[in-house]
Amino acid sequence: MSAPRIALVHERFTEYGGSEAVVAEFMKTWPGAPVFAPITDPRCTRTLLEAAGLSPGTSGTGGPGALSTPASELVRDTWLSRAYAAGGRRSHAPLLPFAPRAFRALPLDNAYDAVVVSHHAFATQAAFATAAPVIAYVHSPARWAWDSAFRAREAGGRAGQAVLTGLGALARRNELRAAPRLAHVVANSQAVADRVRDWWGLPASVVNPPVRVARFAPDPSIEREDFFLFAGRLVPYKRPDLAIAAAQRAGVRLVILGGGRYRQQLEAMAGPETTFLGAAPDDVLLDMYQRCRALLMPGVEDFGIVPVEAMACGAPVLAVGAGGALDTVVPGISGEHVPAGNDAEVTDGFARAMRDFDPAAYHADTIRKHAATFSPETFRTRIADIVSRNSR
The missing domain is CATH 3.40.50.2000 (Glycogen Phosphorylase B;)
Incomplete structure (x- = not known):
């Protein structure tokens, strides 16, 4: 045939x-x-x-x-x-x-x-x-x-x-x-x-x-650090503004990895707890996935490649509970869903999730095994x- x-x-x-x-x-x-x-x-x-x-x-x-x-x-x-x-x-x-x-x-x-x-x-x-x-x-x-x-x-x-x-x-x-x-x-x-x-x-x-899960993997020699990560293009629908506002409210460190037309406006609203690294190649992205406490996904994505890449590195994901995150983020296994709502409600939800985040509740090998299904x-x-x- x-x-x-x-x-x-x-x-x-x-x-x-x-x-x-x-x-x-x-x-x-x-x-x-x-x-x-x-x-x-x-x-x-x-x-x-x-x-x-x-x-x-x-x-x-x-x-x-x-x-x-x-x-x-x-x-x-x-x-x-x-x-x-x-x-x-x-x-x-x-x-x-x-x-x-x-x-x-x-x-x-x-x-x-x-x-x-x-x-x-x-x-x-x-x-x-x-x-x-x-x-x-x-x-x-x-x-x-x-x-x-x-x-x-x-x-x-x-x-x-x-x-x-x-x-x-x-x-x-x-x-x-x-x-x-x-x-x-x-x-x-x-x-x-x-x-x-x-x-x-x-x-x-x-x-x-x-998702290129084989390209991303945990590194046991690297210890998780005390920052949360937002990675992706800085465009309005990905809602990096909500990540920045939530980090300010929670008083936690946030690293923004990515470039785009929204960056100048975001820098104007950010406080000292937020660091902008700009667009970066895969090796920097991999390093950030391996070091962050968790990845933030405050926008509603059709699917969301970045969260699965982060999970392939053993990083849990805090995502608004809508869109593609419902397919990829399993509460208690690969991260948590922050309830959807208006901007103030989502900001409060992410601030609370970051403030109460317990890294010991997640296991890198379990998270990576879930990511491999994509x-x-x-x-x-x-x-x-x-x-x-x-x-x-």
Whole structure:
């Protein structure tokens, strides 16, 4: 029996993050499958190929006509990439209104047994470009389109709010148009599956995204220190402001690891108990995971890669009890849930959790064993089974 002919579709390759890491695992699952995206940046696609275990000179054998295809040709873009390059690759945002049309025009035709789509805004529009079954791996329906409170935090002012409101209406309309054409929906957490049910009216399986748990591990020679850690991009929805306010209230040390547009505002509100280290490479991140008392996750994440990385190092996680944390943080085993609520309630909850934190209540080996259940190998096995059952 011949291997299934699979095509992969992703939103865009403009920076490398969690959703791009999922695509890299797709590429390992179906070697040689072509990857379509309307907008690409060579720097991001180079990182993608490396993460997939490929180099520009290697070849793949997955898609029709793709025998011995050089890896550098596996990622295929559209005219939007040329427009992006012409603008100096400064921002992809002005091109997003054109993305639905670009997805619908992808050359998928009838050449594949299944199309696997990595979606968080417009990618499910690829369902209009093929008669093959389309399996959508949904990082989330576009939260800035469906959730007005989320949109207000991300907009960055009145002008941004107006732009996101218009773009959100386009995203909602297109997501709903594509939903009936999907053969199967896979959500990256139960919280995202609930959104798919509520916003699209569809059921969804849950397959948590892959986490590089083998890259992160406890070091018995390193002792835990007396600081809590926030790690991640400094953007509003991750709520580093709540971590800072809670540390001030509790009178405990906090280390902020990460960079972003929110940093100057955060530094203005922080007290002497908070230290900003900026963006850092994996070795610094690993060191901080191994030294911190616990990681803080005050924002509601779709899933949350960072908490699982920290748990792989034996660090417990204090997380707001909503979103992806309900999938990853097991109270009394790998950390604790802080009750969700308004900003004042969440701040009080984190302050109390940090003030009362007892490191002796957690065991690094138990935490790491839990983190191992989110390995890339587990992800590839589960997603391959779903696609196989839904291919023609």
